Every structure is written in structure tokens, then in C-alpha cells.
Amino acid sequence: MLSLFSARESRLPRRMLLQASLLAPASLMLLTRCHAAGAKESAVPSFGRAKRCIFVFLNGGPSQLDTWDMKPDSPAEIRGELRPIATRIPGIQASELLPRMAQLTDRFKIVRSVTHTASVHTTGVYTMLTGTYHRTPKVDQTAALPGDHPHLGSVAAFLMARQRSAPPFVCLPTLFRAPPVEGVWPGQTAGFLGRRFDPFVIEGQKLTAEFQFSEVEIPADLTVGRLQDRRALLNRLAPAAVSETTAVRAWNEISEQAWSLLGSRDFRRVGNLSEEPAAVRDRYGRHLFGQGLLLARRLSESGVPFVTVYWIDPTPAGPGGGEFDSHGFIYKHMRERLLPPADLALSALFEDLWERGLEKETLVVVLSEFGRTPHINKDAGRDHWPEAQTILMAGAGISGGTVHGATDRYAAYPAADPVTPPDLGQTILHLLGVPAELELRDAEGRPSLASTGQVDEKLIG
Template identity: 40%
Template sequence: MPLHRTRPHDASPTRRGVLASALASGLGLDLLGLLRARAEAKPVPTARGGASPPIRSCIAIFYYGGPSQLDTFDPKPDAPAEIRGEFATIATSEPGIRVSEHLPMTARVMHKVALIRSMHHTNRLHDPASIHTFTGRLPPQGDFELFAAVPQHFPSWGGTVAYMMRDRDLPVASAALPFAFHNVVETPCQGGGFLGPAYDPFRIEGDPEAGSYRAELLSAPEGVGPDRRRRRRDLLDAIEGRSESPHEAAMRRHYDKAYRLLASDDVARALDVGREDPRVLARYGAVDGPWAQGSGNGAGQAQGRNLRGRNLLAARRLVEAGVPFVNVHDFRQQGQNWDSHAQNFQQHREHLLPPMDRGFSALIEDLDARGLLESTLIVALGEFGRTPRINKEAGRDHWPDCYTVALAGGGVRGGAVHGASDRFAAYPTADPVSPADLAATIFWRFGLDPASEIRDAQGRPYKLADGEPITSLFG
């Protein structure tokens, strides 16, 4: 990722800078990113809305491609067949709320789930819709897909939270797994943006075949063991000396964070999902189980789906290890995601909804059993929904005009429904919610004032979020 600030052309590298760069490269860490800390806005706790105490963590589950609202959480059983679709509805643990028949496990925990049925925006393509979703800002390029890599401008949810928590000196403030998502190029909404790469997520790669995870920052290069790292750190200390500018003090803090991360076992243990009780693994669908059998998709695809359950289990373990923000990306790119332009019902029935149902409900129950649900907000969503009218390929196309977001934990009022859609789930009819409002809600639940300012590399001020928190869903 390119730097957000550059050295003046007439400046020459200093001895300290050269040695520091060499040390950083020898560690095998992206320390360049870790050195981009900025000391600007401070966390501002807020009690607006009278909600329960601020959350300690958030798990954002991204169903990339866009699930159908009509075939998940906002069914319209009385609509014509060409709108209603093939699925029946079932009652849930919350009286009055019905969901798709292919979400039976989620139906049993609906009294712990809140639904926003009036999410909407105007971006009809994957990249701009994802950028709007995860930054709460309109995409700088407009409603156009990206075919070449561009720098990220606005920070993501996780990047903003990591920045606002920078004084807490956390080894990992934001993490993302099991890959960076993309359409053609990596979508520029997954990192720190103008706050700098120090606030990019700690990236964790999943291996579908092995069912395991790898984090590059936890692995030093071959031949660089603890003793060499210690000698390099001593050399760095000698270079820095005791007289430090504010920028050098920031550099030192982030070097220290990198070294502690290398020395810490907490994150590595969290990623060792195989430590879990086999019954917990089975509950998440993280091993072969009845839901994955008999689909005729072959072992490779079954393992890929099982990784989806492991992703959520890994997220719970990261939260347990003290990571405040975890992004879980469900499917990477075209042909492997929720973008059901053709065979929508077959795709949802056979490939998409069963693991979603099992994993989402398991995460809620697991966090609850461990006493973590009230302090952990789960946000589950796509970048948009699907068209109410079924197309000639038995599919549904992109539809940002109205779709559903599911929330659980974090002080949410279980069984609550915010907003409403019309009889075809096409447009909001009450309490419309924008990506800016959702961003404000997440920051507010962390005890951050959405009106707090952050600044870009040119010093221009921005609010944390331009929307208003949905306080009625909490407390």
C-alpha cells in the first residue's frame, strides 16, 4: 500500500532511518505500517440513548455478493410467486418474526437477534457498495467497479476502531480472515485508509484443505529466531537513544507492539481452532456433519464450507483473546459467493444458507454460553440485497434499495425489528437506515462519539461517521 505522506524531494535518508528500515525488513513484519501512528482524536465515551455499557468487541460477518433479503430475513409469503420465490417461511423463537425455512437454527435464537429491514443505499455494483458499507462513506470513484488497484481513502470500521483505541497499546486491535475480498482487484475498504497502514487489520489466511490459519506477522523469516530479534531490538534501542521527538516516540511504541506480538502466544493460540472440543467444532459446522453431506458437491467444496464455520469459531477465539474488532469475509470473489444472478434458490438452499444458518446461530450461542455476548456485537450483512423480481435465469440481481442486516449481542434488544420494507421488500416504508447510520451505531456501541473528528494526511477533518446511531435497538 502506498504511503500517505512522502519525504520532501531534497531530503536525504538519515543513518537512523536506514538502520531502522533494515531492522524492520529483517523482522519480516510490515513495520512500515506499524510506524504510521497519528496522535489526533481521542476516544469519547458517550451515553446517548441509555444503552448498556460499551462493547469490548465486534465481529462483522460479510456475506460478500449480497444475500437475498426475501430468501433470508424479510420473506414476503403473500407476494406473487415471481416475487415470493420458492421458499416457505417458519416461525421463530420471537413471536411475530418469520424467516426462511432454510434458517431453522437461526430461528431458534431469533429472540437474541435484531433485524434492520430498511438498509439502503444507491451503489449497484460490488466495489462501490462494499466501500460504502465498510467505511460509511460514498465511494470516491462513484458507482463504478475497479479494474486496477487504487489506494483506500476512508478508513474501514475496524481501522477507525483500531485508531481510536491506539492508546490502549493492544498487540492486535483489528483482524480480518480468512482472506482479503475482491471483485477484480482487492476492494479498497478493508484497512486504515487515510489513517495510515498502522491501522490496517492483522491479516489471517485460511487454508480450506487443512482447516487451519496462518498469520504472516507471527512468523519471522527463516534464521531469525528470538536471539536475533532480541539483538536487533537492542541495536534499535541504541540507535534511538533517549532523546525522542513525538514522531520517534510513536515509532518506538509501534516497534514495541510488533516485538510483543512476535513474543506473544495469545493470538497464535486463538488461531489454533483444533484445540476446541470436537462437539464445539461440530456445532459450528467446522467438521463434516449432516448439513454438509448428501449435497453431491464433493469433498473439496464441503471442506470449503466447513472453513466457513471455522472462520466464525476463530473469530470467537480472537475476541476471547482480547481482539476488539474481527472481520470475517464469507466468500472471496465471483462464482464463490452470494451473487446469485442465476439459480438463486438452488444456490441458497444447497450451498449458502445451511452453513450460514449453522455458523451464525452457533456463534450467538457460544458467545452467550461464555458470557461474551453482551460485550460483543455481531453484525451480519452483505453489501446489498437482491431484486424482488426473479429473473429469467431463476436468479435475483443486485438490489441496494432495501435489504436486511442482522445484529446480535452487544446490548441489542433481541427480537427487535427496526424499519420495514414494502410488500415486495423493494423499498423502505419506515425508518430507513444508511451505511453511515450503521457505522455510527457500531462506533457508538464502542463508547465512541460518532461526531469525534479524525483527520486525513492533509489535515482535513472528518467525523467518525456522518450518520446517527440506531439507539432504539439497544438498552
């Protein structure tokens, strides 16, 4: 199922589209471009090098010690059960459960020193998706609020060009929800920017690994002519004397996007994965994460500037935790349901982008909300650990075959070149052509910088 606006609230049925177009929510706000800052940054070669971004979020928190920051010389209760294997790059090791990605290490940078203090899922997700520290980083079950900082994709969507027939920011296959939190977790939407910049949510069906685009199809009982008549009537009913306020202009843009997507054959065609050869679909993996990465490649190639793909377990999690949140039996989960499908799908994405020549202008970031504890706990698992996380960055001029940062002997804390979420977020926005001094104004006119971090050139070079 696909939502024209956001899964934050209940879905908006097609027949309510015209009614929704009559609304003008006052929460939409003024955004100001910082032209001087943008002109200054444009002189930097890396600024705006990425025309699109695929943002892969392995929710739950993969263990850095069991993936890309292994410590084979540490005690058994630290290093765990998995053995390291050689990669394409001498001196760089990977987990034995990542053999395909190990052969592609020349294409991506391994960043081993991402660090913050948000030790629970909701605030960790917020911190990494927005590049902004949460006001209560250790308070669990935190719900999304209208005043939250926007997702990096929402910020990028404001400045990046897009085709009229495609939304600027898409996420799939769902938004995080988990009781007792009401609604979606914070950080996944446009926050104080308002629904104008929310992601366009494409929901997938876990059992079939298919994505449905029925919400952008015109119902059988409604012809194109009748739809155009309704739109013409709506335009005539709109008061001619309404002042051209920021809110009115913003809602007009939402309405125009909705009309352009409704019945868009091009957009539906992009979502038709049956157009891909069976071998390609098999290569990504016939599960929701694999097919989601394939759809992300198709969306990016078609002109969608920012696509976020969230991890969904291919099989039932069982005892110990869902997604990558393995508080117990971590090696059973790693071997049976986590790393093999992730290795298959991610390696397929990297190979696909390079084969199609898309890597020069496509930024790929693979990350999560945090890492996991150095010590294995009494339940044979690892717990939350935001102090050290390993992420991957590739494309758009990122130097592949390199490692940025390092952790101590237990992979517990950064020992060199720490990377904060604000600096990571600002670097991503910089590559996408978003000026460092971009100022966002909310409904009350209060200014806020798009990011409070600094561009880390070491992450790029």
C-alpha cells in the same frame, strides 16, 4: 498465512521486520480525540456498552426475500421458491433454510430497512464497511485509494483498549480481491489513516479450513536471544535527535506491536483451533466460514476488540455466481452451498457467545454490501439491489426478538424506519465507545469526522 500489517501490498517476510522498523512513513497522521463529545456521550447508557465487536460480512449480497424479509403473499416471480417457517418469536418468519437461526431469534434484532445507492460490489463493500458513501457509487471495478475512508474497525481500533500481545483489529480469512481490480477492494483497510490502523490479516486455507500463524513464529534458526540482540542494536542505531513527530510515534507503535506479536505464545494459542473439542468445531462447520467464526469468538474472548469475518464459499460456486452473488440458479445455490452452512455457523456463534456469557459486552453485526432484486431474472437468479437489505444485530444490549424497519410488499424499498450506512456505522461506533464528533486528521492535516451519521437509538432499544 498471516500478515503483520496488511495484505494491501505484497507480504512482509519475517526477516524484513527489522528493516521495516527503520521506516517512518510520512502518511501516518494525527488523530484527535474529542474529549468533550466523549464525556457528553458517556452519560448515555448505551455508549461504550460493547467491549468487542464481531463483524460478519456475507459478501455477494444475500437475498432479503429468501432469508429474513420473505413475502409469501407476493407473486411467484417475487416471492421465489423458498417457504417461510415460524421462529421462536411469534409473528417473525424466516427462510426454511435457516431452521437453527429461526430458533434463536430471541437473541438478535432483524433490521429490514438498510438502504443506499451503491449498486456494484466494490462500492457497496466500501459503503457498508466504512459507513460512508463512496464518491462514485455506481462505478464498477473501483480500486482502493490511499484517501479512502477507513473501515469501522480501523476507527474503533484507535480508541479501544487492547492487550499488547494482540492486535486491535483483525480480519479473516482474507481480504477481497477480484480482477480486474488491482489490489484489494476499497473499504477493507484504514484508508487515509495509514497502515498503522490496517487490520491484522489472518489468512485461512480453503481446502483444509485451517488458519496458519507461521508469520508470528520465530524461525528455527533465530533464537530469542539473537532476536533481542537485533532489537537492542536497532534501538542504538535509531538517531537520538530525531524529533518526536506524529509519524515517528506512529511507526514506533507499529514496531512495538510487531515485536510483541513475534513469538507471542498467547496469540498463537488463540489461533490453535485444535484446542477446541471436536464437537464444537463440528458445530460451527468444518469449512472456512464456520472455523473463521469460531476463531473470531476465540480472538474476541482473548481481548481483540474488533474482528471482521468475511464469507468464503465452502464449495465451488459453479454457474450463476460466487459467494452470495447469485445472478443465476439462486435456489440451487441457496440450498446446496449458501444458507445451510451459514445457518450452521451463525447459530453456533450465537449459542457459543450466550453460553459463555459474552453477549452482554460483544456486539455482533451480520451484513453484506446490498440486497437483491425483487424480481427473479431470466437466469433464475436475482441481481444487485442496494435499495433494501436486511441485516442482523445482537449483543451489547441490542433488543433481541425484535424487527426494526419494514419494506414494501415486494421488499424493494423501505416503507418504515429506513437505516442509512452512515447511521448504522455511527450506531456501531457509539456502542463501541467512539464519540460522534471524533475527528481524524490526515497527513496534510485535513479534518474528517469518523462518521457523518447519527446514532439510531431504535437500532439499540
